[in-house]
Amino acid sequence: MSIDNLVDPAVVHMCSALGDESRWSILAALGEGDASASALARRLPITRQAIAKHIAVLHEVGLVETVQAGREVRYRVVGSGLSTVARRLDAIGVEWDRRLAAIKQIAENL
Amino acid sequence: MSIDNLVDPAVVHMCSALGDESRWSILAALGEGDASASALARRLPITRQAIAKHIAVLHEVGLVETVQAGREVRYRVVGSGLSTVARRLDAIGVEWDRRLAAIKQIAENL
DNA sequence: TCAACCTGCAACTCAATGGTTGCATACAAC
DNA sequence: GTTGTATGCAACCATTGAGTTGCAGGTTGA
Structure with a gap:
């Protein structure tokens, strides 16, 4: 298995979405239950429009889903999205360590 | 267990570091073996200085380590760093899904 | 009808950042 | 000693992105 094959644009986008404190605040708030913007x-401590932009990013990578509730739009966290990217990251990490161990063993056999 | 307790600044920084294509390219290149800047x-396709900045970020979050080799500085991927953040993300995702299931069940019992 | 909401879109500011060039320094080899 | 290469630091540019304000369109309910 090649490392390059393990590098997935979807994972990069997911990490990019998760690399923002405000986005984590929104996810944490949604963890208390579904809510509208x-x-x-x-x-x-940020405006509705800022939140809307953040949620758009989170929705794009599949971390939140929308639930139409009358005139308002409620948002819900998709926990499995995190688990998915977590499995990918773990697989890559394991592969890197495996390769590193292999290189180490080759060096010791010299 | 509270969601807020699960949100770790270290995880945010790690994700931020992983939210860049060039950084993944560097990690992939280092996956072929240790290398200098x-x-x-x-x-x-980027300059040494740009790479140096990226590696500084990766080093800050513990995804690469430095190996002094004579006059040059070689870098090495720390795969366990990825695995660590992967476990954290998975734990948070599972917790979110667990909570969502609990809310669902409460709603059904009404 | 009108007031109080919620939503969406557009334009703007401002800071962060990815990337560059340039220069100075240090070490290795011929 | 000189040449080539590796590193480090600083300044600079362009782009992205987080956040804001402002405005217009729909719903709900009094």
Whole structure:
């Protein structure tokens, strides 16, 4: 298995989405239960529009899903999205360590 | 266990570091074996200085380690770093899904 | 009808960052 | 000693992106 094959653009985008504190705050807030953008804006120190942009990013990578509830749009965390990227990262990490161990053994046999 | 306790600044920084294509290219190149910044610059389409900055970021979050080899500084991937963040992400994802299932069950019991 | 919401879109500011060039330094080899 | 190569630091540019304000369109309910 090649390392390059393990590098997935989807994983990069997912990590990019997760590399922001505000986005984690939104995810944490949604962890208390589904909420609309306006509801989140009342609890978080940023505006509704900023939250909307963040949620768009999170939705794009599949970390949140939308639930239409009357006139408002509620958002929900998709926990399995995190688990998916976690498995990918772990696989890559294991592969790297395996390769490193192989190189080490070759060096010792010299 | 609270979601907020699961949100770790170290994880955010790690994800931020992994949210860049060039950084993944560097990691992939290092997966072929340890290399110096100059050596990487010959293989990648960006300058040595750009690579040095990226490696500084990767080193800061513990994804690469430095190996002094004479006058040159070689870099090595730390695969366990990926595995660590993977476990954290998976734990958070599982917790979110568990909570979501609990909410669902409460709703069904109404 | 009108007021109070929620939503969406567009334009703007401002800081962070990916990338560059340039220069100075240090070490290795011929 | 000189040449070639490796590193480090600083300044600079261009782009991205987080966040804001402002405005317009829909719903709900009094």
